[in-house]
Amino acid sequence: MFSKETYIARREALKKLVGQGVILIFGNNESPANFPSNGYHPFRQDSSFLYFFGQNRDGLVGVIDVDNDMETLVGDDIDIEDIVWYGKVKTVSEMAKEVGVNSSAPMKTLKTICNDAMAKKRKIHYLPPYRYDIKLQIFDLLGIHPNQQKDEASMPLIKAVVKLRSTKTAEEIEELERGAVIGYKMHTTAMKLTRPGILEHYIGGQVDGIANSYGAMVSFPTIFTQHGEIMHGNPTMAPLESGRLVLCDAGAETINNYCSDNTRTYPVNGKFTQRQLEIYSIVEACHDYTLQVAKPGVKWMDVHFDVCRLMIERLKELGFMKGDTEEALRAGAHAMFMPHGLGHMMGMDVHDMDSLGQTNVGFDEETRPILDQFGTNCLRMGRRLEKGFVITDEPGIYFIPDLIDDWKASGHCKEFLNFDKLEEYKDFGGIRIEDDVLITDDGCRFLGKDRIPYHPKDVEAFMANN
Numbered sequence: 435m436f437s438k439e440t441y442i443a444r445r446e447a448l449k450k451l452v453g454q455g456v457i458l459i460f461g462n463n464e465s466p467a468n469f470p471s472n473g474y475h476p477f478r479q480d481s482s483f484l485y486f487f488g489q490n491r492d493g494l495v496g497v498i499d500v501d502n503d504m505e506t507l508v509g510d511d512i513d514i515e516d517i518v519w520y521g522k523v524k525t526v527s528e529m530a531k532e533v534g535v536n537s538s539a540p541m542k543t544l545k546t547i548c549n550d551a552m553a554k555k556r557k558i559h560y561l562p563p564y565r566y567d568i569k570l571q572i573f574d575l576l577g578i579h580p581n582q583q584k585d586e587a588s589m590p591l592i593k594a595v596v597k598l599r600s601t602k603t604a605e606e607i608e609e610l611e612r613g614a615v616i617g618y619k620m621h622t623t624a625m626k627l628t629r630p631g632i633l634e635h636y637i638g639g640q641v642d643g644i645a646n647s648y649g650a651m652v653s654f655p656t657i658f659t660q661h662g663e664i665m666h667g668n669p670t671m672a673p674l675e676s677g678r679l680v681l682c683d684a685g686a687e688t689i690n691n692y693c694s695d696n697t698r699t700y701p702v703n704g705k706f707t708q709r710q711l712e713i714y715s716i717v718e719a720c721h722d723y724t725l726q727v728a729k730p731g732v733k734w735m736d737v738h739f740d741v742c743r744l745m746i747e748r749l750k751e752l753g754f755m756k757g758d759t760e761e762a763l764r765a766g767a768h769a770m771f772m773p774h775g776l777g778h779m780m781g782m783d784v785h786d787m788d789s790l791g792q793t794n795v796g797f798d799e800e801t802r803p804i805l806d807q808f809g810t811n812c813l814r815m816g817r818r819l820e821k822g823f824v825i826t827d828e829p830g831i832y833f834i835p836d837l838i839d840d841w842k843a844s845g846h847c848k849e850f851l852n853f854d855k856l857e858e859y860k861d862f863g864g865i866r867i868e869d870d871v872l873i874t875d876d877g878c879r880f881l882g883k884d885r886i887p888y889h890p891k892d893v894e895a896f897m898a899n900n
């Protein structure tokens with residue numbers, strides 16, 4: 435947790451931005467896995483609640499009455515039976531004081547607060563809920579059916595939260611650096627363990643264990659797979675095979691829930707083949723290009739398309755693509771190889787603020803999302819970069835057999851693709867290289883003390899020596 439002053443300042447800024455009404459920030463509750471008292475663990479608090487109220491406990495709601503400048507932490511103190519099982523915990527009043535909130539109240543008061551505000555026709559702001567128990571709670575409190583809650587969520591509140599959380603402060607950057615250090619341990623451990631015969635599942639478990647040991651948890655389910663062409667290929671019981679590539683996309687959350695998110699792709703036997711190197715070097719060039727151009731004022735969507743141009747040019751040289759680069763780009767032909775965006779915002783959520791709506795987070799009046807083109811519709815971030823943004827740089831090239839068959843059958847983008855050549859690569863898999871980048875005054879820099887090896891020579895040397 436940060437100091438009390440941090441949370442006070444954040445709430446002050448929020449009040450100024452929202453201007454009027456009553457703001458409800460819902461914390462999360464325990465979530466049952468297979469029976470009520472056996473929950474998913476560790477408990478994950480809502481990130482916006484953590485941002486404004488700091489407390490990492492279930493069953494809390496933060497109330498900010500903007501008009502009367504009053505803040506209340508709502509929640510029930512635990513009783514003696516719970517103390518027997520879980521030990522003594524801080525009272526809600528103590529938790530409120532820790533984050534500079536003067537008043538606290540039991541959960542039943544929340545209904546009274548809401549009824550009173552509704553009777554006076556005051557605006558009640560809440561963020562789009564994503565957990566079903568919170569949807570029921572909002573239904574009980576405000577009478578808004580769960581199907582309507584996303585539409586009725588407060589746009590002024592969403593915009594204010596996005597504005598505040600997008601720019602990372604010095605103390606947040608320190609946390610993100612800590613996350614990157616754990617991420618480094620996770621990835622280099624996976625590289626050290628990788629060898630023919632070992633199970634994907636085993637290495638995935640070791641990677642997760644490091645996140646749990648040094649931080650709070652993984653920032654998303656670990657991807658460790660020889661099928662890199664499957665975007666979210668979680669580890670299976672398959673043994674690693676010599677001659678194949680393995681893709682590891684994994685990240686940690688620190689104890690204070692700031693994330694890391696990196697991807698590396700490397701040969702199971704520690705040595706790239708020529709065929710693998712040809713594709714790898716394109717992804718490497720795209721990854722490095724981003725670093726040269728990312729700085730305040732640059733539109734991320736432009737960087738994304740420049741990377742796609744570079745990819746098309748290089749794929750033309752190898753005979754995978756053909757025709758005019760600009761026309762191929764406009765047609766979205768490159769999505770055969772990279773069906774996702776170049777990167778996303780990262781912070782307390784690995785896809786930062788995803789629950790607030792990607793259009794609200796990654797786009798603005800000037801830069802609108804392109805939702806009607808396969809691949810480009812997965813770009814989560816497009817708007818101009820600002821100092822303090824943290825963004826992932828994660829180009830990739832994949833050979834997806836079903837996508838090759840699908841486009842070949844329909845003739846989609848056939849003027850830009852060499853399907854005969856693609857047929858030969860159906861067993862290739864996929865390559866992605868990902869790092870987390872902080873936008874600085876006049877450029878950008880990687881987060882983390884040490885770089886996880888990614889240049890082929892460094893990867894091979896690291897795997898040979900460990």
Ligand SMILES: [Mn+2]
Binds near residue numbers: 828868
């Ligand atoms: Mn990512």
